[in-house]
Amino acid sequence: MxxxxxxxxxxxxxxxxxxxxxxxxxxxxxxxxxxxxxxxxxxxxxxxxxxxxxxxxxxxxxxxxxxxxxxxxxxxxxxxxxxxxxxxxxxxxxxxxxxxxxxxxxxxxxxxxxxxxxxxxxxxxxxxxxxxxxxxxxxGKPDYYFDKANAYYVEQKYNDALAVYDKLEQMTGLTDDLVANRQKVYLKLGNIDKAASELQGLIDRNPDQIRYYLLLGEIYNSNKFPDKALSILLKGEKARPDNGMVHLALAETYRSKNEIEASFKQLELAFASPDLDIDQKVRIVLGYMPRMGDPNAKASALRLSRILTTVHPNEAKAFAIYGDILAQSGNYKEAREAYKRSVQINGEIYQVHEQLVRLELADNALDEAIKDGDNALSLFPNQAWMNYMVGVAYLQKREAPKALSYLKNTVALQFDDKDLSAQAYAALGDCYHELKDNGRSDEAYTRSLTFNPDNAYTLNNYAYYLSIRGEELEKAAVMSKHSIDLQPNTASFEDTYAWILFRQKKYAEAKEWMEKALVHNKDKATQVEHYGDILFHLGDTEAALQNWKKAKQLGAASPLLDRKINEKKYFE
The missing domain is CATH 1.25.40.10 (Tetratricopeptide repeat domain)
Structure with a gap:
């Protein structure tokens, strides 16, 4: 009604x-x-x-x-x-x-x-x-006639509805509303020819009114007459070659006929039309997202989203969706540029800021991550993830005091996201370790593991820092072994476990795990030096010396390494 x-x-x-x-x-x-x-x-x-x-x-x-x-x-x-x-x-x-x-x-x-x-x-x-x-x-009120005809339609009294529409046409002439409503009745009666004939008459009388071509094309398409749909839509294209909706309808018609190349060409023409609603274009591009593993779908999405930025150069969402497609395609550098352009046009969309900073962190562009992250936080100061990412960027730059304030903000703002809480407290643990505040570092790692007891990196870092301090070695060994169980064949985790065993004077077991670490990363200087330390305690001084020398060649710079080499003796 x-x-x-x-x-x-x-x-x-x-x-x-x-x-x-x-x-x-x-x-x-x-x-x-x-x-x-x-x-x-x-x-x-x-x-x-x-x-x-x-x-x-x-x-x-x-x-x-x-x-x-x-x-x-x-x-x-x-x-x-x-x-x-x-x-x-x-x-x-x-x-x-x-x-x-x-x-x-x-x-x-x-x-x-x-x-x-x-x-x-x-x-x-x-x-x-x-x-x-x-x-x-x-x-004399047309709305009442429409209501009466619609009531008949609901009751499936289709001929009665048509009679009311005929009377209404005598009053108002043939209007778009009348045509659209009468089409529904014709189609319910299966009278496709009658529905098409009426629309064709409108086209003949109004050859520049593209909506009639679209309506008739939709009738033919929805009733499995793609060739008739194609014929009428091509006439519409000839009448209005710049109309994006006609190109979209043609793209769908060609797709139904499995003419993929012709369909995509029409999509390109539709996207090139500045009059076609950008939100409709964005929805089409998003439809490619689940199929980005298909090279053809990826190429199509890239092509369409690139056209989107050309036709709509002042629309932030055009560059945002282009950035998404580039990122999904592994083109991270170009994706960063697209996201930057998006936030320059409109900085009020937080998700774009976050995508930009995430990519900068992944590319180790730490200064840019800090700059763009601070810009985002000036607009969205209470975003926990953004505080976390800027804190991590500072931490990776070994600027722990600056990192600390952002990470504290993160845990103060975050209440529901356990994954973020786990990562933020782990980063705080690293931060406090850099600041030589072992008590707060241990407390932060413990809090992190309450949110996620299976975070392999947190388990490894906490265990390693305990081992170099020679504290709670049994606890460290349990955590380290759990990290290896969670993520086998990770050289740094195996090195940590071997070093804990070494500190426990379990030299034979330590040798076994350090050799595994060296298999997975044979040229890591620290691991080679640790292997020499283990060999020395197993009584193989010559092999220990060779590994210490190799560690120095690989760039190891521990303060006692030269002394180990010169005096052929382990120093702690």
């Missing part, structure tokens, strides 16, 4: 409609006297005042008291009906309206409200009778 205007019926009625009914009463009732009439008016307007200030209960009480004194007061019935509707009591609302129209059968507002009630309850027979009354009161 076309109930777009029925929502206004609960507002104040025109003055003539709200006036007292002249002492009217229901059959068998005694009319109200003059004194009561004055009281009724006062109560009615008090009810209207309460309704205006949204005291709905008080208003309802007033209208009910009006009806106690004047049972035939149709205006009070109407107002009380509206309140019952708001209170989810549709039955009482409908009964009040039925009484109101019986008293004032020429009040159009009452009939409109009753029509709305019948439509909501899907009572089509009663709705049809109400619509007849509305047509009696407003014979």
């Amino acid at each position: 076309r109930s777009r205007y029925w929502g206004i019926v609960s507002l104040l009625l025109p003055l003539a409609a709200t006036a007292q009914s002249g002492g009217s009463a229901l059959p068998g009732r005694t009319p109200v006297n003059a004194t009561d009439s004055i009281v009724v008016q006062q109560m009615y307007f008090e009810g209207m005042r309460k309704k205006t200030i949204e005291d709905l209960k008080g208003a309802g009480d007033m209208f009910a008291r009006v009806l106690q004194l004047d049972a035939g007061n149709d205006a009070a019935m109407y107002q009380l009906s509206g309140l019952k509707k708001l209170q989810n009591d549709p039955t009482s609302a409908r009964e009040l309206l039925e009484k109101a129209v019986s008293i004032k059968p020429d009040n159009e507002w009452y009939w409109l409200a009753l029509a709305d009630s019948y439509e909501k309850s899907n009572d089509m027979p009663r709705l049809q009778r109400v619509l007849d009354e509305l047509l009696r009161l407003g014979p």
